[in-house]
Amino acid sequence: MSLLVTGSIGIDSVSTPHGDVAEVLGGSAVYFSWAAAAFCTVRLVGVVGEDFPSKFTKAFKHPRINPAGLEKRKGSKTFRWSGRYDATMNEATTTAVDLNVLAERAPAVPKAFADSKVVFLAATHPGLQMELLGQIKKPKLVISDTRDLWIRNYRDELIKSLKSIDGIVLNDAEARLLTGEVNLVKALAMIRKLVRKNGPQIVIVKKGEHGCLVAHGPDIFAMPAFPTHNVLDPTGAGDSFAGGLLGYLTGKGKFDVATFKQAVAAGTVMASFTIESFSLKGLQSAHKGKVAARLANFRKMLTKGL
Amino acid sequence: MSLLVTGSIGIDSVSTPHGDVAEVLGGSAVYFSWAAAAFCTVRLVGVVGEDFPSKFTKAFKHPRINPAGLEKRKGSKTFRWSGRYDATMNEATTTAVDLNVLAERAPAVPKAFADSKVVFLAATHPGLQMELLGQIKKPKLVISDTRDLWIRNYRDELIKSLKSIDGIVLNDAEARLLTGEVNLVKALAMIRKLVRKNGPQIVIVKKGEHGCLVAHGPDIFAMPAFPTHNVLDPTGAGDSFAGGLLGYLTGKGKFDVATFKQAVAAGTVMASFTIESFSLKGLQSAHKGKVAARLANFRKMLTKGL
Numbered sequence: 001m002s003l004l005v006t007g008s009i010g011i012d013s014v015s016t017p018h019g020d021v022a023e024v025l026g027g028s029a030v031y032f033s034w035a036a037a038a039f040c041t042v043r044l045v046g047v048v049g050e051d052f053p054s055k056f057t058k059a060f061k062h063p064r065i066n067p068a069g070l071e072k073r074k075g076s077k078t079f080r081w082s083g084r085y086d087a088t089m090n091e092a093t094t095t096a097v098d099l100n101v102l103a104e105r106a107p108a109v110p111k112a113f114a115d116s117k118v119v120f121l122a123a124t125h126p127g128l129q130m131e132l133l134g135q136i137k138k139p140k141l142v143i144s145d146t147r148d149l150w151i152r153n154y155r156d157e158l159i160k161s162l163k164s165i166d167g168i169v170l171n172d173a174e175a176r177l178l179t180g181e182v183n184l185v186k187a188l189a190m191i192r193k194l195v196r197k198n199g200p201q202i203v204i205v206k207k208g209e210h211g212c213l214v215a216h217g218p219d220i221f222a223m224p225a226f227p228t229h230n231v232l233d234p235t236g237a238g239d240s241f242a243g244g245l246l247g248y249l250t251g252k253g254k255f256d257v258a259t260f261k262q263a264v265a266a267g268t269v270m271a272s273f274t275i276e277s278f279s280l281k282g283l284q285s286a287h288k289g290k291v292a293a294r295l296a297n298f299r300k301m302l303t304k305g306l
Numbered sequence: 307m308s309l310l311v312t313g314s315i316g317i318d319s320v321s322t323p324h325g326d327v328a329e330v331l332g333g334s335a336v337y338f339s340w341a342a343a344a345f346c347t348v349r350l351v352g353v354v355g356e357d358f359p360s361k362f363t364k365a366f367k368h369p370r371i372n373p374a375g376l377e378k379r380k381g382s383k384t385f386r387w388s389g390r391y392d393a394t395m396n397e398a399t400t401t402a403v404d405l406n407v408l409a410e411r412a413p414a415v416p417k418a419f420a421d422s423k424v425v426f427l428a429a430t431h432p433g434l435q436m437e438l439l440g441q442i443k444k445p446k447l448v449i450s451d452t453r454d455l456w457i458r459n460y461r462d463e464l465i466k467s468l469k470s471i472d473g474i475v476l477n478d479a480e481a482r483l484l485t486g487e488v489n490l491v492k493a494l495a496m497i498r499k500l501v502r503k504n505g506p507q508i509v510i511v512k513k514g515e516h517g518c519l520v521a522h523g524p525d526i527f528a529m530p531a532f533p534t535h536n537v538l539d540p541t542g543a544g545d546s547f548a549g550g551l552l553g554y555l556t557g558k559g560k561f562d563v564a565t566f567k568q569a570v571a572a573g574t575v576m577a578s579f580t581i582e583s584f585s586l587k588g589l590q591s592a593h594k595g596k597v598a599a600r601l602a603n604f605r606k607m608l609t610k611g612l
Binding site: 088183207209213222229261302303306 | 489529611
């Protein structure tokens with residue numbers, strides 16, 4: 001089975017109580033791809049400007065990342081984001097953002113990628129997500145992400161887009177914003193009713209350090225985060241979670257509730273590597289043995305004794 | 307094995323977005339006892355005033371609650387608390403409190419209770435907790451609870467008291483207040499170093515709807531809350547959690563990490579019954595079969611597929 005991600009590739013500057021980094025590689029598609037690549041090959045679709053540093057290009061030279069959908073657009077500039085975290089490390093405050101090439105036309109999905117079976121549409125304008133999805137022939141599982149911006153300003157388009165896909169990943173504040181419901185278990189059920197009827201109907205509410213709440217059709221389960229002493233920078237945690245999740249599912253080639261629970265554990269573990277370092281360092285240091293060991297520890301923590 | 311609880315018995319008035327109740331039975335020892343009684347017999351030590359309504363006395367007529375330590379003190383008035391929850395239902399705002407009899411001398415632990423093996427010291431002045439504990443001969447497991455008030459104003463006494471006991475249950479804000487550490491995994495490790503060395507060294511950080519984080523000696527585990535659609539009133543959830551936890555451990559008669567994990571699941575389930583109704587209604591409706599079924603569901607949610 002084949003996995004495709006569409007999302008941003010950016011240059012980030014991040015300030016946290018534990019340090020600062022300037023002009024590092026970031027973006028949803030980048031974190032997603034590195035996390036997914038722990039479990040399967042991933043096809044990347046995204047666009048950068050002609051200013052994109054060649055030193056960052058090596059991040060796409062992973063044996064399991066296929067960058068055939070990476071467009072370097074002449075005359076355009078790469079997306080840039082600057083953010084700051086306070087001591088709680090829970091939510092980023094955006095201090096500067098230049099959409100640049102992301103405000104232009106979307107990149108094309110290469111013809112060779114049109115047969116992708118699992119698709120992740122990272123957060124962007126819901127109309128754009130649908131335009132990208134329209135280039136995939138017969139996907140079996142399509143999951144999107146969103147942001148408060150799209151919920152606030154493009155609610156109707158967003159809700160319409162959900163009818164064409166199998167599920168959505170969003171954080172607790174976004175789930176409350178979308179539904180107007182404080183109780184996340186109720187919000188989960190409400191959002192599930194918005195997605196495509198004849199699919200697995202997935203809703204995942206991410207709660208950062210508190211783990212996540214998942215609906216898989218009528219089944220609901222909660223999973224805590226991997227307990228981490230060492231949180232340096234939460235940037236990319238959500239996309240790493242989604243990458244680990246969909247990478248695991250693609251590797252297994254099935255989407256039943258048991259495989260989904262294992263996949264949520266895999267996503268949780270990949271997110272834990274991301275937050276332990278700045279930029280991609282955590283994911284890049286998470287070699288096969290390290291991922292397998294932490295995933296085994298996490299599953300043991302969740303189940304042993306019960 | 308025998309379980310003893312010392313704590314408050316009060317008359318509560320609670321206002322939530324889902325309704326209001328006035329002058330209902332409450333108090334830490336009451337919630338704890340009803341939750342623990344699902345798993346073992348519980349010995350209750352507490353004091354009320356002569357105004358204590360006789361209609362409330364029937365709450366202690368549970369076949370597994372031994373109220374021999376319940377003192378009805380002449381000339382004194384029962385503890386009263388009024389609180390309000392906002393839409394998030396996360397933390398109560400105290401709108402009125404009359405300590406009344408709780409500001410007087412502590413109740414005595416009956417001689418017949420002095421051989422209790424598991425002891426829960428509900429939140430009160432740490433000096434008073436130690437005075438109560440001093441009346442128990444050779445307890446095997448002693449766990450206390452605390453509040454921000456005691457951490458702020460009696461920090462030294464609190465830290466000193468921890469050296470005599472096996473563990474503490476506190477919420478996330480209290481754990482951060484006690485340690486000055488935002489990362490709860492780090493805070494957990496710091497608090498563990500404060501408790502008695504030659505015991506199991508238990509720290510449980512309660513996070514409401516997000517479940518809890520537990521240290522059992524060097525082992526750390528996280529557990530989500532039971533996903534509940536129907537949160538009417540969180541009052542008593544923490545004490546119900548502690549009651550289910552220590553009741554389960556007492557019933558099993560052992561405190562190893564596997565039994566502890568099962569006990570945390572039991573505590574989580576008892577708390578979920580409490581928040582589904584006002585006052586004790588949720589716990590009182592949770593008959594044996596209902597508890598067993600929900601606990602089995604919860605364990606299945608946590609482990610099945612992984």
